[in-house]
Amino acid sequence: MKGSLRLLCNWAKIGLLLLILVIAGCNTLKKVGDEELLLTKNNIYVDDEKITDSEIKGLISQKPNSSVLGYPLRLNLYNLAKEDPDSSFQNWLHRKEKREKRLNNLLSEKQVNRLQESFMVKGYSEFLKRIGEPPVVIDTALTNKSVKRLEAYYNSKGYFNNSGTYQIVDGKRKKRAELDYQVTLGKPFIIDTVQKNITSPELDSIYRAFYKQSFVKQGEQFDLDNFTLERERLTALFRNSGVYNFQESSINYDILRDTTLTADDQLMDVQLNIKKFRSATDSTDTSDPYRIHRLKKINIYSDYLFGDDIDSLNSIEYENYTIYYKEKLRYRPKALTDAIFFEKDSIYRDIDRIRTYRQITNLNTFKYPNIEFIPDTTQAQLISNIYLAPRPKFSLNMNFDVTHSNIQKVGTAFSASVITRNVFGGAETLNISARGSIGLLSDASLSNETFTSELGGDINITFPRIWLPFNTEKIIPYYMLPQSRLLAGTNFQRNIGLDKQSLNSILSYNWSPTDRLRNNLELLNVEFVRNVNPDNFYNVYRNTFANLDDLADDFQDDPQYASFFEESNNDTDPLRLTIPEGANAFAQAVLNNEIPVSEEQLDEVNSIEERRRRLTENNLIFATNFTHTKNSKSGINDNDFYQYRIKLESAGNLLSMVANVVPYNKNDDGQLLVFGVPFSQYLKTEIDYIRHWQLGDSQVLAFRSFGGLAVPYGNSNNIPFVRSYFAGGSNDNRAWNAYELGPGKTNNINDFNEANLKLAFNLEYRFPIAGDVKGALFADAGNIWNVFDNENNPDAIFSGFSSLADIALGTGLGLRYDFTYFVFRLDVGFKTYNPAEQGSDRWFRDFNFKKAVFNIGINYPF
Numbered sequence: 001m002k003g004s005l006r007l008l009c010n011w012a013k014i015g016l017l018l019l020i021l022v023i024a025g026c027n028t029l030k031k032v033g034d035e036e037l038l039l040t041k042n043n044i045y046v047d048d049e050k051i052t053d054s055e056i057k058g059l060i061s062q063k064p065n066s067s068v069l070g071y072p073l074r075l076n077l078y079n080l081a082k083e084d085p086d087s088s089f090q091n092w093l094h095r096k097e098k099r100e101k102r103l104n105n106l107l108s109e110k111q112v113n114r115l116q117e118s119f120m121v122k123g124y125s126e127f128l129k130r131i132g133e134p135p136v137v138i139d140t141a142l143t144n145k146s147v148k149r150l151e152a153y154y155n156s157k158g159y160f161n162n163s164g165t166y167q168i169v170d171g172k173r174k175k176r177a178e179l180d181y182q183v184t185l186g187k188p189f190i191i192d193t194v195q196k197n198i199t200s201p202e203l204d205s206i207y208r209a210f211y212k213q214s215f216v217k218q219g220e221q222f223d224l225d226n227f228t229l230e231r232e233r234l235t236a237l238f239r240n241s242g243v244y245n246f247q248e249s250s251i252n253y254d255i256l257r258d259t260t261l262t263a264d265d266q267l268m269d270v271q272l273n274i275k276k277f278r279s280a281t282d283s284t285d286t287s288d289p290y291r292i293h294r295l296k297k298i299n300i301y302s303d304y305l306f307g308d309d310i311d312s313l314n315s316i317e318y319e320n321y322t323i324y325y326k327e328k329l330r331y332r333p334k335a336l337t338d339a340i341f342f343e344k345d346s347i348y349r350d351i352d353r354i355r356t357y358r359q360i361t362n363l364n365t366f367k368y369p370n371i372e373f374i375p376d377t378t379q380a381q382l383i384s385n386i387y388l389a390p391r392p393k394f395s396l397n398m399n400f401d402v403t404h405s406n407i408q409k410v411g412t413a414f415s416a417s418v419i420t421r422n423v424f425g426g427a428e429t430l431n432i433s434a435r436g437s438i439g440l441l442s443d444a445s446l447s448n449e450t451f452t453s454e455l456g457g458d459i460n461i462t463f464p465r466i467w468l469p470f471n472t473e474k475i476i477p478y479y480m481l482p483q484s485r486l487l488a489g490t491n492f493q494r495n496i497g498l499d500k501q502s503l504n505s506i507l508s509y510n511w512s513p514t515d516r517l518r519n520n521l522e523l524l525n526v527e528f529v530r531n532v533n534p535d536n537f538y539n540v541y542r543n544t545f546a547n548l549d550d551l552a553d554d555f556q557d558d559p560q561y562a563s564f565f566e567e568s569n570n571d572t573d574p575l576r577l578t579i580p581e582g583a584n585a586f587a588q589a590v591l592n593n594e595i596p597v598s599e600e601q602l603d604e605v606n607s608i609e610e611r612r613r614r615l616t617e618n619n620l621i622f623a624t625n626f627t628h629t630k631n632s633k634s635g636i637n638d639n640d641f642y643q644y645r646i647k648l649e650s651a652g653n654l655l656s657m658v659a660n661v662v663p664y665n666k667n668d669d670g671q672l673l674v675f676g677v678p679f680s681q682y683l684k685t686e687i688d689y690i691r692h693w694q695l696g697d698s699q700v701l702a703f704r705s706f707g708g709l710a711v712p713y714g715n716s717n718n719i720p721f722v723r724s725y726f727a728g729g730s731n732d733n734r735a736w737n738a739y740e741l742g743p744g745k746t747n748n749i750n751d752f753n754e755a756n757l758k759l760a761f762n763l764e765y766r767f768p769i770a771g772d773v774k775g776a777l778f779a780d781a782g783n784i785w786n787v788f789d790n791e792n793n794p795d796a797i798f799s800g801f802s803s804l805a806d807i808a809l810g811t812g813l814g815l816r817y818d819f820t821y822f823v824f825r826l827d828v829g830f831k832t833y834n835p836a837e838q839g840s841d842r843w844f845r846d847f848n849f850k851k852a853v854f855n856i857g858i859n860y861p862f
Contacts, residue, residue, distance in 0.1 A: 028072060029135075029175050030079040036137040037168070037177040039064050044150070046183045054696045059149040060181070061142040065133055066697055066768060074770050078132025131770040138168060138177060150183050158222030161186035189222045192267040198274040200289035206241050207234070207274075216253075216270060227253055234274075242292030242347035244373055244382060250275045250290075288377065293348050296381035299324065300336055304387040320344040330390075331365075335426040338465065338478050339363060342384055348373075355479040360388065362481045363427040363464045367391055395419045413437035423461065431460040456491035466509055480511040498540060498616060499532035520627045527621045528677070529722060534616035535580040541615070541751045548608050549577050551601055552586050561586070561595070587612075607793060611750065619720045620679040625649035640694040644687070649710075651723075652681025656714055672715050680720050684710035690862050698768045704862040706760040709787070717790040718756070725758035725784050727808075730855035731862070732760060733780040735810025735829035737853060742784040743796035745806045747836035755784040755791075757798050759807065762862060769815075776814040778827070783807050783835065809833035812852070816860075825857040 032038050042060050044051040051057070065075040147164040154162045162185045169178045194216060198204040215226040215233065231251045238246040256269035276289050300323045301313070313324040318333035321340065339359040341352035353371060360369045372385040401413045417433035434457040466472040467484035476482050487506040493499060504527040510520040538545035555561045556575040564582035565575040577583045589595045590605040597605070626648050633641040655674060664672040671678035686708040693701040710719045728736030740748060743755040760782030769775045783806050785798035797803075814827035830853075831846040 027079065028075060032135050032137060032175050036175070037170075038175055039136045039138050039179060040176050041178040043178060043180045044183070045180065046154075047185055054694070056150070056153065057696070059153055060146045061149070062136055062139060062146065062179075063697075065136050068767060068769055068775060072133075074131070074133035075135055076132075077128050077770060078134055081126075081128035081132065131773075138179065143179060147181065150181060154183060154185060156224035158188040158190075159185040160189055187266045189266045189268050191216065191218055191220055191222060191270055193269045194218055195269065195271040196274075197271060199276050200274065200291070202292050203238060203243065203246075203274055203290050206238060206243075210237055216272075222268065236350070238290070239348075239350035242294065242349070243290050244293050244348040244350070245277060245375070246290055247278065250278065291380045293375065293380050293382045295342050295344055295346055295348060295384055296376065296379075297322065297383045298340065298342050298344060299383070299385045300340065301325075301385065301387045302329065302331055302336060303390050305389060330422060330425065331427065332425045335363075335464075336388075339427075340386060341479060348382055356386070358481060359464075359478055360386075362483070364429050364462070365391060365421045365427040391421060393421055395421075412439070427464050429462045431458075431462075433458050433460070453494045454492065456489065458487060458489035460485065460487045460489075466511070476511050480513050482509065482511040484509050494532075498534055498536055501530045501532055503528045516631050516633075518629045518631075520629075522623070522625045525621070525623045525625060527619070527623075527722070528675075529619040529621075529720070531616050531618060537612050537616050538577075538579045538583050541611075543748060543751050544608055544611065545577075545579070545583065547604065547749070548583055548587065549573075551590075551597070551605065552577050555586075555595060561589075603792065607791075610790065614718055615721055618677045619722065620674055620677045621651055621720055621723065622655050622679055623649055623651035624654075625684075639692055639700045641692055643690045646688075647684075647686040649684040650682075651684075652679050652715055655679050656681060679715055680712075680723075681714040681716045682710050682712045682719055682723075684708070684719075684723065700766040702762075702764045702766060702860070702862060704760070704762040706758065706782075708758045710756040711788045712756070719789065721752075721754060724754040724756055726752070726754045727758065727760070727782060727784045730825075730827065730857040732762075733782055733808060733810045733829070734778065734812055734827045734855050734861075735780065735831045735853055736808070741782075741808055742806075743791075744783065744785050744793075744798070744803065745835040746793065746795045749793075749796075753784070755786045755796065756789055757785045757787045759783065764861075766816075766860075772818040774816040774818060774823075776816065776827070778812055778814065778829075779832075780810045780829070781807050806835040807833075808835050810853075823859050825855075825860070827855040827857070827861075829853045829855065 029038060039062055041064060042057065044056060065072045067073065143166050147166055151162055151164045162183055164181065164183045167180045167182070169180055196207065198207060213233065215230040231248055234251060235246060235248040252273050254271040254273060256271060298321050300321055301310070302323055302325045310324065313326060315322055315324045316329065316333065319337055320343070321337050323329065323333055323336060339356065341355045341359070356371065357369060360366055367389045370387040372387070374383040374385065376382070396416070396418055398416045399414065413435070414437070415433060415435035417431055420430040422428065423430045436456070437454045439452045463484040464482070465484065466476055466482045485506065485508045489504050491502045505524065506522055507524040508520060508522040510518065512518045552564065553573065556565050564577055564586045566578045566582070568574060568576040570576070577586055586595070587605055587609045590597055590602060591609060627645060629643070629645045631641070631643040633643065659672055664674065667673055667678060687706070689705045691703045695701055708725055710723060712718050726739045727733055727741035729738035732738070733741055739752040739754065742753055762778065762780050764776050764778040766774060766776045785803060785806070786796045787798045791797055809832045810829045811832045812827060812829035814825060817824045831851065832844060834842050834846065837845055
């Protein structure tokens with residue numbers, strides 16, 4: 001792994017050098033004509049006030065060439081392309097006498113012709129043009145088009161008398177210029193009265209009941225956007241009030257001007273027109289006005305396939321629904337009707353149609369449904385036909401991966417899962433999965449074996465409802481897409497670390513009150529972790545062993561401690577503690593005051609032994625947690641949004657309460673034991689906040705903050721390793737490797753550093769470079785600390801605001817390649833402020849490529 005990082009480092013240096021040479025050797029004006037001006041900047045002034053609004057700036061047809069940190073990289077890449085590569089090749093070919101003849105003899109005439117068409121000659125130039133960007137020269141036709149756009153925009157805001165002009169401002173450098181756009185607004189027009197002409201009495205009644213919510217109001221300035229919003233509001237209002245076939249195209253407005261007013265009176269009258277229904281095949285209005293429809297009958301076709309003869313199906317009546325099926329009904333009627341939000345004799349609501357689509361999809365048993373409405377125009381009633389096409393009863397998924405890490409030279413992983421749908425007739429989904437892996441160890445000292453192995457499996461069943469002994473529909477209705485999940489799994493890990501066996505079981509519920517809100521409650525999250533090979537602790541945690549072995553060096557020549565040591569391969573330190581007997585015996589002898597050491601050395605051995613006990617003990621975690629998430633992102637291309645996640649977790653309280661009834665055994669430390677294992681007891685909370693700002697031209701500023709605290713109490717004096725926090729890594733502080741940073745201002749005291757308090761802040765500026773290649777500059781700050789637990793190292797403990805000086809800072813840059821479906825990411829992080837150093841050495845001491853940390857990841861870190 002280190003060799004790979006050195007190779008990446010060298011390539012990064014070479015790439016940086018080539019980039020500097022390209023920057024130094026390019027002429028920005030190379031392809032700008034003598035009578036042309038390169039556009040460098042657009043300025044928009046409205047009534048002499050400079051405009052910075054990105055929406056208005058987006059109206060400009062011509063924009064300057066894109067830049068990376070102020071440098072027009074894509075323009076200069078384009079300038080490197082040959083205008084006539086064929087001619088250039090011919091000039092080179094005939095520059096020296098007999099060159100063409102020698103090449104023909106060497107390659108053949110056909111191959112020489114192919115060389116001309118090759119990537120290195122013609123293709124190279126085409127590639128540069130494709131990823132580059134031609135110079136943007138000022139085009140007055142496009143400039144006039146921009147002026148018209150600006151005038152049209154302000155017309156839509158009520159400034160009907162506005163006028164626009166532009167001016168070319170020569171730059172201080174030759175063949176460069178800026179464009180200044182000037183818009184004079186004049187007085188805006190104000191809505192004087194709002195009149196209405198609604199042909200349907202029923203629509204008129206609905207409108208009058210909700211007219212106060214209108215976006216078009218008397219006395220306000222004319223704004224075309226408000227008219228668009230009002231059309232959307234009215235369409236949604238009518239379609240959710242029984243008018244199932246209402247069309248937005250039936251709404252239009254007349255703008256009236258009182259001819260008796262003077263030119264200075266900027267008042268206008270608005271008339272809302274809602275016409276009669278117009279069929280899709282007829283361009284004229286029908287004689288029937290819009291009417292409110294009620295549902296007369298609701299039919300559910302439970303296993304419908306296109307082309308089925310409906311008359312041959314069986315049917316049953318269930319709570320005012322008619323369910324059709326073939327031969328045998330494979331679904332419980334309630335499971336189907338709970339997913340339908342239409343009710344007999346109720347008025348049609350479009351929101352019920354949308355919720356029905358979502359909930360049927362949430363069942364994970366049917367393909368996307370087809371919902372049909374058949375009107376009875378004489379009675380204003382609807383017949384609803386809901387066609388459900390079943391998905392396959394069984395499906396099989398298999399995956400195979402090849403992996404590499406700092407522990408494994410090479411590894412293979414496989415997994416398989418069988419999905420069974422509609423297990424109990426209520427649209428339940430059963431997923432049985434198995435996974436396994438085998439790998440070749442990179443360091444033989446980590447284990448007595450050469451290979452690692454892991455084997456695990458899960459049984460997961462999902463119910464499309466809240467599975468509790470009491471009815472929760474009034475609290476969590478079905479339109480919130482409720483799900484219950486029951487999982488039981490096990491995992492066996494051999495020959496990596498301490499060898500672990502784990503059993504876990506989860507009973508959880510999740511639901512989404514809106515499209516942007518999601519709640520998840522894990523009522524029970526039980527995990528049992530057993531360390532099979534605790535004697536391998538010092539082989540895995542090499543730094544911890546090195547610290548203990550260094551302390552033992554002063555006693556290796558004493559005959560009474562000779563049994564603790566064995567010969568090593570280190571010439572400067574020929575003896576070392578044996579693992580595990582010698583290391584354990586030496587630590588116990590120190591703690592029993594059988595070996596004379598200083599108070600500082602005693603504290604260090606005590607810390608090492610405490611950590612060994614903690615990481616080799618078995619864990620029983622009996623927890624409950626709740627997670628609330630909100631995401632304001634409106635779509636995949638929305639780069640201006642926020643997201644937050646709040647999580648609360650409590651562990652051990654139920655077992656602690658049972659202790660009042662059931663007598664538990666205790667260990668020597670007074671901890672209560674369940675199945676011979678002390679159960680963990682703690683409270684934990686996390687807050688994660690992400691904010692993205694769209695800066696224009698595909699530039700994004702992304703921010704993330706995270707805070708987490710886990711406090712042990714009662715039956716525990718520390719947090720289980722699997723529930724603690726670590727710092728560093730490709731999605732955290734990228735100037736440190738995972739588990740390498742902290743706690744506090746300690747310096748790599750262990751191989752896997754963790755603690756129970758974490759703060760993290762990330763800021764990243766993302767920008768386009770060329771084509772699908774993106775770039776980023778980032779700053780990562782944060783650290784982990786111990787607090788309210790049994791840690792006694794003051795350098796690792798959070799002691800108040802003064803400990804914030806231990807927040808580490810890493811800065812760096814990154815490259816991303818967008819493959820559309822995912823993003824490949826390479827980040828290089830530099831230790832800018834390292835709290836483990838002293839004084840001024842904390843700043844920029846390791847700020848170089850030799851000490852840089854390279855991170856490879858998939859997709860953005862936040």
